[in-house]
Amino acid sequence: MAVLLIPLATTAVVGLAVIGWRMARSTGLELVEGTFDLGVDADATPPLVARLIDGLGVRFQRFLLAAYGTRRLAALDRRLARAGRPEGMATRDFVRRQAGFAVIGVVAALFLLLAGQALIGLIVFLLFAGWMDFWLRGLANRRQAQIARELPDFLDVLAVTVTAGLSLQAALERVSSVEQTPLSDEVRRVLDDMRLGLARRQAFEQLRERNDTPSLGSWVTAMLQAEELGTPLSQALNDIAGEVRREAAQVARRAAAKATPKVSLVVTLVIVPGAILLIMSALVLSQIANLKGIFGG
Numbered sequence: 001m002a003v004l005l006i007p008l009a010t011t012a013v014v015g016l017a018v019i020g021w022r023m024a025r026s027t028g029l030e031l032v033e034g035t036f037d038l039g040v041d042a043d044a045t046p047p048l049v050a051r052l053i054d055g056l057g058v059r060f061q062r063f064l065l066a067a068y069g070t071r072r073l074a075a076l077d078r079r080l081a082r083a084g085r086p087e088g089m090a091t092r093d094f095v096r097r098q099a100g101f102a103v104i105g106v107v108a109a110l111f112l113l114l115a116g117q118a119l120i121g122l123i124v125f126l127l128f129a130g131w132m133d134f135w136l137r138g139l140a141n142r143r144q145a146q147i148a149r150e151l152p153d154f155l156d157v158l159a160v161t162v163t164a165g166l167s168l169q170a171a172l173e174r175v176s177s178v179e180q181t182p183l184s185d186e187v188r189r190v191l192d193d194m195r196l197g198l199a200r201r202q203a204f205e206q207l208r209e210r211n212d213t214p215s216l217g218s219w220v221t222a223m224l225q226a227e228e229l230g231t232p233l234s235q236a237l238n239d240i241a242g243e244v245r246r247e248a249a250q251v252a253r254r255a256a257a258k259a260t261p262k263v264s265l266v267v268t269l270v271i272v273p274g275a276i277l278l279i280m281s282a283l284v285l286s287q288i289a290n291l292k293g294i295f296g297g
Helices: 002-025 029-036 048-082 091-114 118-163 168-176 182-195 200-210 214-229 233-286 288-294
Strands: none
Touching (some): 048 091, 048 118, 118 214, 118 233, 200 214, 233 288
């Protein structure tokens, strides 16, 4: 235990020294640099620990940006959009924090290597270096799953609102303003794009590109087709909501089918051995007097 505590404590001291050295040389303008990227919320203040990690990564983010390349940076920006840009994060902010985690991982790995724990040092470095990708992937998956859950009810309310006589844009504004959810945020983004002069078709196509939820893509495709064919919007929305619910039911059935082998595996490896151990323990305790006589206890 002491072998692990000494490198971690040394890493913390080195990190604080680097942050102090940077603050002594910085004007503070570097922290504002990322807020000029599109989609970044300047009012979103990250936690203190995140700011410390960002401070460690400022000096090394340029090398990591060059390593990413243009294509991977574009893919990273799409992943951030699917995750809802947590903390107002742009690609440069993400890379800076990833560089900060990598620096911590390198320092911790070096001290563990000097302590003779090369394998543990490698594992620690890989954990720190890959943490941001793991975190972003999990956040994006949870957000897209929440959008898929919210979409059927959203479409039902939208259909009722359109039937009441409101236009599509007014109905979207009314329904999306009720709750602060990921789907409402995406719809408000579409409305903002339309206010800035983007055509409705292009705004909804960008909505489909920002999210990889199949049901959301089906909604956008069906709505655009209904607009081209002249189908009444309220009827189209009701049909789309029913189709989305059927797709959600199919997804739930597929998930349940995949869960059955997992449940069987857990029962076989955990519950059955535990039950056998409990039965054997009860038998041994009930025959403890006879066992003492046999073994001369």
